[in-house]
Amino acid sequence: MDLLGQYLINGLMLGTIYALVAVGFTLFFGVLDVIKFSHGDVLMVGAFTGFTAASAAAAIGLSHPLAQLAATVVFALAGTAVLGAVIAKWLILPLKTAPRLNILLATLMLGTALREAVRLFYPDGSNPKAFPALLPTTAWQFGNFTLRADSAILVVTGIAVIVGLHLVINRTRLGLAIRAVAQDEETARTMGINYTLIVLVTFALGSGIAAVAGVMDGLYYNEINFGMGLLLGLIGFSSAIIGGLGNLYGAILGGFLFAALQMIGAVAMPFASAYKDVFAFAVVIALMAWKPTGLIPERSSDRV
């Protein structure tokens, strides 16, 4: 029972992180019809930015965990938001009219470049960094089952961010503009929406959310490394696909689904937990065979 509870919390934790990453992918696709493969690595940059901020804060004497946490989150968010917007402006938008494959490749390469840059230029970049434990570690007992405060806080935060995003998209004028641009660029422009601005904001938003995921990941595992973005990006992307690209709720669903698949894989094959990723990805492939456009079908956009 205790073990099951552990798996459950783990799954929820991972699911939240994956959902946050997936949401970015789906936002970018919705708005610009583009798969930004560098998303995972942007997330990694965010985690490193946060880490640097936390270390810097400690260095100048702000040793209170809350101050460090604030510094981490703020800088990670700001850093990735700016990075996301810059990527949108200088790489994605110029390639808008090029064949799809070009953007795919460009962003894949960008991801590689970010990864390598951190590995090479960040002090001791090729080794994992110990992320400070900035959250309270008190634990509560429920019978046989232990719930740690930091896990709970992370899950709650993650869900809060998702809910916040939902509110922004559906209840604000900005969200309305984003949805308009996602539906039809030309009409949105004619209605007076500043297309480029909205695109940049969307990318900043999606990237910022991923930064939260990156920081969460660092806080949970107490570690970040330069390669964390690759797998997370791939998982986030798969999750977004499972849920149907362009669909916000599908992305969230996909994220939790993927985490569940990993947990099932780990439980079913405790002897070789490394196989859990193989299992999860195999299921993704099988799902794609069954439902090519995701569980919640993508809106068809090809007019004859």
Added chain:
Amino acid sequence: MTQVLSRVPAFAVAAVTILLGLAFAIVFMEQESDVAVISLVALAAVAAWLGTRAGVADRVSAAAVERPGSIALLVAAAMLVLIGVFVEDHFPLLMLATVMIYGTVALGLNIQFGYTGVVNFAGAAFFGIGAYTSAKVVDSGLPAILALPLGAIFAALIGLLLVIPVVRTRGHYAAVVTIAFSVLFKTFLEVNDTLGGPQGLSVGSMKLFGWDFGDSPTFGDFEASFYLNYALAALVMLALVFVLVRRLERSWLGLSLDAVRLDETGAACYGIGIRRSKIFAFVLGNAIIGLAGALYGSMQGYVAPTSFTFSDSLILVAIVLLGGMGSPWGTILAAAIVVILPEKLQAIQEYRFLLFSAVVIAILLFRPAGLLPRGVRHYFPPLRKGAEP
């Protein structure tokens, strides 16, 4: 200059260019110091730019269209000369063989997404399937030469497992399937002990009609590097695949594949089977990739999961894009650049992935057509404009 050039027969211009290229290659491969290498690269870049401005590139393209057979023979002869020059040296021959093997792989990828638009981010995985097949075949006592066709067959068969999701989906969805497979493949290899786990397996050498490729051929007094065997085998393989790809493109089949890539709806309304075409391209491409992989595994002498990662698949895709999608010559040139340059510039070994990504991004932004962009399809040479196909 352009005026002068237009009076010289295109074939002569192309021949001279190929000879110059050969001379350059010989000199380049001899260099050891980083300074020399970088200077030569800069020289080549400047020469290429000037040549394009002066119209040399156009004449060479025209020659390639008018007399493709002769041009191909000339290049093949140049390759033989190049191999001959380095016949005693292990490392250059190994590099040349690797270039030709990667070129073959890239040609296979070209069929998949250069012509048909089927994205494949698991190229390195299928390459690895061929290589591991080689290991197992030689290990099991079967005639080693069987490794090549078996590598092709296994790659094609395993590709079939993916074919339903790949074919049923468009663009980015197909991408995710192949990316997932690529990651899955490497993980699978690492945790699987029968396939050697993270250490991999050793591979015995190829044997053809009793001739062991691991033996150094001796001609009278001097002993050639045993890599000569592999280099020649790779050249033959590349030549055969090149001819196959060429013929495929210059046929009604090639046209159907292009139509599928450019407009599925239109193609369907004119009777072209979309799924059939994609499956055909995917399977054929993977078979070619697996074939090359089998030779590679044998040549390297060992196979390990770290050689067949997602990043390697990315490099393969980048080779196709760099050379020019759907352009066989461009693909081979790109393979040469991508394989040889990082090896020669040891100082930048560490930075090579970073530099490589930067270069590809630059190409995508500023010259997406690639180094030797693909031209219009001409079914049978010789061509006189507006007269015959």
Added chain:
Amino acid sequence: MSDTLLSLDGIAKSFGGVRALNDVSFGVDRGQILGLIGPNGSGKTTSFNVLTGLYRPDGGRITFDGAEITGASPQAVYRAGIARTFQRSRLCLELSIFDNIMVGNHGRLNQGLIHNLFRRKALKAEVDAAYAEAMALATLFSPNLGDAMFEPVGALPMIERRRIEICRALIAQPKLLLLDEPSAGMTHDETHQLMSDILSVRERIGGLSIIIIEHEMGVIERVCDRCVVLNYGEKIAEGSYQEVASDRLVQEAYLGSA
């Protein structure tokens, strides 16, 4: 062999909540030219898409040349003998004119693997013959096309592209040709010329039936034997041009009620 070549009975098609086609029925006889007209959004192109298998109808039947083709794939519809052009020009812009026309010829060319890869002499003969045919057809519509046979289509102006699209459909030697606003973007004279060219090809092929979607009534009046008028996905009139032009419902649909 009956006179009726094509028959649509009670075709219905909805997209989400929108009823694009509602109980639409009409037919085309052999050798007949039918005009399909109606205001924008009335379901004309949707009818073509249902007919050619791009959309599955929610209800109704389609019969062609004695066989039922309801819900058939686009490839099967092509093989049955129906070829079409598209409202938004759908050509492969980076391919040559010859290549684009040969796409239309897909069914008449030998697509076998052995033939294409290994019997190169036979393939060359086939290519040469196809080339001659394509040249004859293309130069009929525009002499310029002959010189540009191996130029990429993307380099040509819109009008030439439309002509090439029609060549692509015609080279298939279909029994039924579907033209979707062929004159879009052309002047009066160019349209007139285009229709004359199509008619002369029709004579050579012998009894090609045509359904033509058009907004230019001059074209309809000149070439069509009969007309079908759609409005909001329903057929509101049928008959000769004169009959439908004077029909009150049709006038209201186009001009609004007084």
